[in-house]
Amino acid sequence: MILLEPNSYVLEETLLARFNSEKPEVVDITLVDFDNVIYHVQTSAEQRTLLNLSVEMKYFNEVCAYGAKSILQREYGDYLVPVANSQYQITLQFNLEQLPADKAGLAKHVSMLKRNVLASPFIRAFEYWESQQEGAGPLMATHYRENEAIYVQAQQDRVTVIFSTLFQEEVDRVLGKVFLQEFVDARRQAAIQNAPQVFYSSREAPLEIRHLPGLRQDESVGYVSFVLFPRHFADAEVREKTISQIQLFRDYLHYHIKCAKAYMHSRMRTRVKEFLKVINRAKPDRTTAASEKRTASGRYFRPQFRQSSATSPQQVEGEW
Amino acid sequence: MSNTLRPYLSAVRSSLTAALCLENFASQIVEKHNVPEVEAGNTKEVLLKPLIVSRNENEQVLIEGSINSVRVSIRIKQADDIERILAHKFTRFLMMRAENFVILRRVPIKGYDISFLVTNFHTEQMYKHKLVDFIIEFMEEVDKEISEMKLSLNARARIVAETYLSQFV
Numbered sequence: 001m002i003l004l005e006p007n008s009y010v011l012e013e014t015l016l017a018r019f020n021s022e023k024p025e026v027v028d029i030t031l032v033d034f035d036n037v038i039y040h041v042q043t044s045a046e047q048r049t050l051l052n053l054s055v056e057m058k059y060f061n062e063v064c065a066y067g068a069k070s071i072l073q074r075e076y077g078d079y080l081v082p083v084a085n086s087q088y089q090i091t092l093q094f095n096l097e098q099l100p101a102d103k104a105g106l107a108k109h110v111s112m113l114k115r116n117v118l119a120s121p122f123i124r125a126f127e128y129w130e131s132q133q134e135g136a137g138p139l140m141a142t143h144y145r146e147n148e149a150i151y152v153q154a155q156q157d158r159v160t161v162i163f164s165t166l167f168q169e170e171v172d173r174v175l176g177k178v179f180l181q182e183f184v185d186a187r188r189q190a191a192i193q194n195a196p197q198v199f200y201s202s203r204e205a206p207l208e209i210r211h212l213p214g215l216r217q218d219e220s221v222g223y224v225s226f227v228l229f230p231r232h233f234a235d236a237e238v239r240e241k242t243i244s245q246i247q248l249f250r251d252y253l254h255y256h257i258k259c260a261k262a263y264m265h266s267r268m269r270t271r272v273k274e275f276l277k278v279i280n281r282a283k284p285d286r287t288t289a290a291s292e293k294r295t296a297s298g299r300y301f302r303p304q305f306r307q308s309s310a311t312s313p314q315q316v317e318g319e320w
Numbered sequence: 321m322s323n324t325l326r327p328y329l330s331a332v333r334s335s336l337t338a339a340l341c342l343e344n345f346a347s348q349i350v351e352k353h354n355v356p357e358v359e360a361g362n363t364k365e366v367l368l369k370p371l372i373v374s375r376n377e378n379e380q381v382l383i384e385g386s387i388n389s390v391r392v393s394i395r396i397k398q399a400d401d402i403e404r405i406l407a408h409k410f411t412r413f414l415m416m417r418a419e420n421f422v423i424l425r426r427v428p429i430k431g432y433d434i435s436f437l438v439t440n441f442h443t444e445q446m447y448k449h450k451l452v453d454f455i456i457e458f459m460e461e462v463d464k465e466i467s468e469m470k471l472s473l474n475a476r477a478r479i480v481a482e483t484y485l486s487q488f489v
Contacts, residue, residue: 002483171409174401175473182477186485195485232488245487256480263476264406264469268413271465276420278457282450 004252006244008033012111014041015053015094019103024048024096034251035144037114040088049096052081054088055113059144061089066140068120075109075116090117118144119243122161125154126233132156139209147216148250151209159233161226162209165250168220175257176222177202183224197227224249328375329456335373335383336392336452342440345388356389356439381459382432389439391425392455393432396462402473406466407433423451 010031018027018041026048031039037057044050060068072080076092084091092110100106121140128137137154144150151162167173180200186192199206201223205215208225226246233239347353348363357366368385382393396411398404411434418424423442425435436455443451 002480003487171405174405178402178473179477179480182474182481183485186478186481189482192482192485192489194489196488198485228488242488245484249484252480252484256476260473260476263472264409265413267465267469267472268410271410271461272414272417275414275454275458275461279421279423279454282446282454284445284447 002256004034004248004255006115006248007108007111008039008114009111011039011041011113012107015110016104016107018051019094019096019099019107024051027051033114034248035114036146044093051094051096052085053092053094053110054085055090055092056088057090057114057117059142060117062142063117063120066120066124066142068117071116071120071123076113079110115244115247118142118247121150121152122159122243122246125152125159126239128154129156129159129230129233139212141209141212145250147221150247153208157230159228160208161228161246162206163224163226163250164205164216165222165224165253166216166220167222171261172254172257173202173220173222175260176253179253179257179260180222180224194229194231196229196232199225199227324375325460328373328379329459331373332381332459333452333456335371335381336390336455337448339368339371339383339385339390340438340443340448340452342388342390342438342443344440354388356437357386358384358389358391359437380432382429389437391429391435391437393429393435394459394462395431396433396466398466402470403466406469407462410462410465423454 008031011033014029014031018024024043026043027041028043029041031041033039037055040052040054040056042052042054044052057063072090079092079094081091081093090113092113121142124140125137134156136156139151139153142150142152147166149164151160151164153160153162165176167176180198183198184200187195187197203217203219203221204210205212205217205223206225209215209223226249228242228246231238232242344354345357345366347355347360357363361367366387370382370384372380372382374380378395378399379397380395382391382395384391384393396407398407411428414421414434415424415426415428418426423436423438425437428435438451
């Protein structure tokens, strides 16, 4: 599968198993999602029929400023607990006896939690564009990972999304450059001429964010800008799809870099096996005819290997 | 450019075949020791003059001979960043498995990408012409492998970019 899914599949499966189980059992499961989001599924201490889902999202405060709380209220209002558990930012509580009929749908909806929360800066940017105000909108930054961030800014006729991504290793850097160059060049193809425009710079930040303090601008950092045109977010359905896709860009890129490295590794291993075969041809081996020499009475000759000191071939009792 | 490949390889082949005339030589410095003289370098009279066969300045083979051992070092063509990384990874991969390859050296000589060390014991145990075959085939295969990996990497990058961007359309 080339594309990553926007929902958390493991969370969906876990919740569905809990919803569908006959007897509410005590559970305490910790799950991880992309971008350091941790889910904690736990049966409530007071009542066994209450299931708590706590989410730890370090960047929740930033996203609240862009309206994440109202999105949460709208999507999961029935289950939202006003004050989250300690060290977690969001808590949902499910009563296992009072679930709606469509349990699978609910599980899927909940697994989109991270996607919906991170959608808030995008939705705000699109709303700004819809309001057709003059000039550029506010620059919204979300530091969703350590040392990496997404910047979203709306303008009158487009929305710009800038990713800053960190490449830890030299190999990643070179591979990343190859992949990102292809992203930039992909528009030349007729089929995807309508796709967003992509720009890439390997050290310097793009003009829109250069004024921000604390920007990393060294060799290991890359900046990728997407220019989204109205056709990508004017229509509601297309808008949702765009948001889901664009959030996952950084993870998608790094996932494919790792896949490319794994593929090269397996190719090299095959090649090494081939080389080993060639060098083993250089070693004179005992031919099968020689090792099966036998006398008339049925005994075998077993010749010694050349390098050891014993020279006389041994005689072995063969099967009659 | 491949019209220089055949004469290059045949020159390397004949130089190697000539250099691989090895005989046993016990160490003159320490009693009862038997050392590959090209590695030790202590006894000057048994070392032969090193020979370089080059196709161009980026591809060379250095052959250092002695009475009981020969060191062959190869510099692989690396045109850009990607090829440099691929060649480095590939040779490192091979050198970590040097035990299986018997004649491979774990560390290349400075200025070269990969080195082989063939001693008289190897030529006694293995067919000499097959050893030379292996080294020549190795040189051909490595170049082919690196360019194939680069091509597949570019193809993969193109597919990844296309799939992602076509989701927006």
